[in-house]
Amino acid sequence: MQEAQSALQASYLHHQGRYKGLLGWIFSTDHKRIGLLYLYSITTMFVVGLLLGLAMKFELLAPGKTIMEARDYNATFTVHGVIMIFMIVIPGLPAVFGNFLLPLMIGAPDVAFPKINLLSWWFYVAGVFLVLAALLFGSGTPDTGWTFYAPYSFKTGTNMLPAIFGAFVLGFSSILTGLNFIVTIHRMRAPGMKWMKMPMFAWTLYGTAWIQLLATPVVGITLVLVALERIFGIGVFDPALGGDPILYQHLFWIYSHPAVYIMILPAMGAVSEVIPTFSQKHIFGYKALIISTMAIAFVGYLVWGHHMFTAGMSGTAQYAFSLLTFLVAIPSAIKVFNWISTMYKGSINLKTPFYWASSFIFIFMIGGFTGLVLGSLATNVHLHDTAFVVAHFHYIVFGGVSFSFFAAIHYWFPKIYGRMYDEHWAKVGWIMFFIGFVSLYTPMFYLGMKGMPRRYYDYLPEYHGANILSTFGSWILAMGFLVIVVNLVRSARKGEIAVANPWKGKTLEWTVPSPPPFENFKEIPVVGEKDGPYNYE
Amino acid sequence: MSNEKHHIVPYHVYVVILGALLILTFASIGITSIELGSLTVAAALFFAVIKTYLVLIYFMHLKYDKPYIGIMVGAVFLLFIVVIIITFLDYLYR
Numbered sequence: 088m089q090e091a092q093s094a095l096q097a098s099y100l101h102h103q104g105r106y107k108g109l110l111g112w113i114f115s116t117d118h119k120r121i122g123l124l125y126l127y128s129i130t131t132m133f134v135v136g137l138l139l140g141l142a143m144k145f146e147l148l149a150p151g152k153t154i155m156e157a158r159d160y161n162a163t164f165t166v167h168g169v170i171m172i173f174m175i176v177i178p179g180l181p182a183v184f185g186n187f188l189l190p191l192m193i194g195a196p197d198v199a200f201p202k203i204n205l206l207s208w209w210f211y212v213a214g215v216f217l218v219l220a221a222l223l224f225g226s227g228t229p230d231t232g233w234t235f236y237a238p239y240s241f242k243t244g245t246n247m248l249p250a251i252f253g254a255f256v257l258g259f260s261s262i263l264t265g266l267n268f269i270v271t272i273h274r275m276r277a278p279g280m281k282w283m284k285m286p287m288f289a290w291t292l293y294g295t296a297w298i299q300l301l302a303t304p305v306v307g308i309t310l311v312l313v314a315l316e317r318i319f320g321i322g323v324f325d326p327a328l329g330g331d332p333i334l335y336q337h338l339f340w341i342y343s344h345p346a347v348y349i350m351i352l353p354a355m356g357a358v359s360e361v362i363p364t365f366s367q368k369h370i371f372g373y374k375a376l377i378i379s380t381m382a383i384a385f386v387g388y389l390v391w392g393h394h395m396f397t398a399g400m401s402g403t404a405q406y407a408f409s410l411l412t413f414l415v416a417i418p419s420a421i422k423v424f425n426w427i428s429t430m431y432k433g434s435i436n437l438k439t440p441f442y443w444a445s446s447f448i449f450i451f452m453i454g455g456f457t458g459l460v461l462g463s464l465a466t467n468v469h470l471h472d473t474a475f476v477v478a479h480f481h482y483i484v485f486g487g488v489s490f491s492f493f494a495a496i497h498y499w500f501p502k503i504y505g506r507m508y509d510e511h512w513a514k515v516g517w518i519m520f521f522i523g524f525v526s527l528y529t530p531m532f533y534l535g536m537k538g539m540p541r542r543y544y545d546y547l548p549e550y551h552g553a554n555i556l557s558t559f560g561s562w563i564l565a566m567g568f569l570v571i572v573v574n575l576v577r578s579a580r581k582g583e584i585a586v587a588n589p590w591k592g593k594t595l596e597w598t599v600p601s602p603p604p605f606e607n608f609k610e611i612p613v614v615g616e617k618d619g620p621y622n623y624e
Numbered sequence: 625m626s627n628e629k630h631h632i633v634p635y636h637v638y639v640v641i642l643g644a645l646l647i648l649t650f651a652s653i654g655i656t657s658i659e660l661g662s663l664t665v666a667a668a669l670f671f672a673v674i675k676t677y678l679v680l681i682y683f684m685h686l687k688y689d690k691p692y693i694g695i696m697v698g699a700v701f702l703l704f705i706v707v708i709i710i711t712f713l714d715y716l717y718r
């Protein structure tokens with residue numbers, strides 16, 4: 088205990104740098120503090136996005152106008168989407184846990200470019216304020232949906248430019264994080280930590296970083312083109328000037344499909360850390376997991392057209408995109424197989440992170456299988472632009488990120504704050520969130536199959552029942568989220584003092600005190616010749 | 625980590641490359657005076673590719689770096705080409 092207390096005093100949380108107080112955080116180049124800056128800013132924005140989501144679900148509680156007009160509903164789903172995608176799920180795991188853990192996991196004192204790392208957070212904040220400016224000032228809140236589809240995005244009279252510019256700046260933040268991680272992994276691994284000895288989470292961050300670096304510029308340039316189309320009428324997307332609106336969709340999804348993998352790969356990585364630790368077993372199929380990570384990252388670049396099956400693409404392209412989409416399912420299934428095999432015959436320690444990780448597999452599989460339904464051409468025609476699509480991508484994107492994020496935050500909580508969270512309330516939060524999530528989105532699969540279109544504030548009376556269930560689910564989910572947050576905030580202040588390695592984790596971050604000292608390692612660790620990827624002792 | 629030797633490129637190499645880049649720039653302007661029809665874009669891209677290659681190899685030191693960096697750059701261009709090809713599965717068959 089004495090030791091733990093002194094660890095807390097010597098930790099990055101109490102380290103006195105050049106500035107004091109709040110300035111010591113927002114100008115800190117310490118990767119751990121930057122990770123927490125991201126955690127707090129992302130959580131704040133998540134609350135905003137969540138409230139907008141709840142408002143939409145409330146509107147759909149009954150047919151006709153419930154609390155808002157059609158126009159406001161359009162603005163609400165646009166802002167909900169922009170916030171949730173660009174400000175939460177894309178930075179999500181890489182910016183929070185990647186920043187905090189990557190150097191610790193590979194035995195480095197910090198990321199390769201600490202100042203650029205801080206700059207990326209500042210870009211994030213700037214992007215957030217730009218998008219918020221679009222809401223509060225100018226000629227009306229953007230109403231295009233988060234996809235900014237042309238031609239509407241350059242025709243609408245609403246305040247598009249700040250929103251587009253904000254998304255552009257957020258993209259810069261993402262690129263800088265990706266660049267930093269690639270260089271860090273190439274150059275800063277501890278002596279003896281070969282590629283095939285890196286923890287899975289570091290591997291998935293590596294795959295993600297390449298996507299951030301190579302795909303984000305595409306959306307950046309596309310958004311610039313939309314802005315130029317609006318201001319100067321350059322005629323790239325405007326059919327009246329000889330442009331092609333479908334080109335917009337190509338360019339947008341060349342980024343935005345890989346962006347799904349920016350979210351899901353580190354989610355898979357976090358789950359790949361939690362499952363072996365709580366199964367008290369070595370991870371099953373380490374190499375297969377690495378290969379499938381890189382395969383997902385690569386093939387994920389080539390499937391974007393499955394968002395455009397009904398947009399008027401050529402038949403040849405449709406076949407190609409459908410086939411490639413089915414191919415991505417293979418490495419994803421390999422991962423699920425490996426996680427299950429890791430649990431097999433393990434001595435499972437039923438703690439909250441394991442609950443989140445195993446429910447992640449459940450949610451991810453429902454999201455994945457319904458993705459195959461949408462990826463096949465014939466069923467896509469029926470389901471395109473219905474509530475089914477919304478349910479599918481919330482299962483994958485929101486479910487995938489939130490379940491893994493909560494697995495990660497509970498798993499690494501003792502490392503981050505040096506205190507334990509309250510196990511009982513953590514489990515209460517989990518079951519509420521889980522029940523809320525399933526009852527919120529599962530009815531939308533049914534509604535979509537029955538033909539309820541997405542993005543309408545109104546619906547026909549026969550859709551009423553399932554919509555009530557869905558809205559109720561949103562309330563349970565929000566209450567679950569509240570329980571989780573209150574428990575974690577309380578535990579960060581008053582929780583039991585944590586030891587260095589409460590879960591008997593095998594990766595390097597558990598070898599340093601909880602919370603880690605400012606410089607991470609007193610001496611840079613050396614990974615021995617005989618040590619495997621999950622055995623550094 | 626820092627045991628790699630830093631290659632110092634002689635000054636005249638940069639001058640030669642600069643000259644080559646300028647010549648290629650004028651060449652890519654000059655070629656537009658010839659009527660090439662649908663090959664105009666291809667010609668412009670041809671010169672651009674050579675210039676990019678020179679910049680990558682000499683100015684960005686790919687020639688003096690470890691081979692794996694060259695391989696990574698190559699892989700990125702390969703990905704780019706694959707993305708272009710797939711996009712044209714739509715445009716050529718529409």
Ligand SMILES: [Cu+2]
Nearest residue numbers: 344391393394
């Ligand atoms: Cu997609």
